[in-house]
Amino acid sequence: MMLEIDGKSYETKFNYGFAKRLMKDYGTENVDGFSHLINQIIDSDPMALVNGYRYSLDTKSLPSDEKVADALEAAGVFDKGEEAFSELFKAVKSAGFLTLQLNLYVSSKENVVEDAKKVLANLSNEEDKQGAEIDLAAAETSLARIKKAIKKLSK
Helix, strand or coil: CEEEECCEEEEECCCHHHHHHHHHHCCCCCCCHHHHHHHHHHCCCHHHHHHHHHHHECCCCCCCHHHHHHHHHHCCCHHHCHHHHHHHHHHHHCCHHHHHHHHHHHHHHHHHHHHHHHHHHCCCCHHHHHHHHHHHHHHHHHHHHHHHHHHHHHC
16 A cells, blocks of 8 residues: 655555564553554554554654544545455555464464463362453453454455
8 A cells, every 4th residue: 555645655564674663662561562453453443544554654754643644534544444454454464474473462362361271270269260260251252352353354
């Protein structure tokens, strides 16, 4: 995709450089930048579109998120609704390195479920078991939701 910003055309590139920028600049205290973006895409958060395309721009100095949002608006990206998230997801998934990152993201969610099962199996106190069962159910629900969303976004 090409974006026109302040009279200059920018090409989007979803590659290692994109992932590196995300990891460096888009993470939060508890979530790395790539996972943060994937979570936002899954949640259909419009900021995923702005930041996903912003960090993919093939330039050393990124334009502001406001300018990227304006360019996406002018290009009709926001008018596409759910399709816009699917297009962004497919662009991310099209690069081999990013596919590996996505697999790691899903694997880490699966590991949370497996770890919760192990913790539950080793508990003997009923009160602790009840809390662990709630944690396990939440982890399983989250994983199922993520897998369902990824399948839908991949269509």
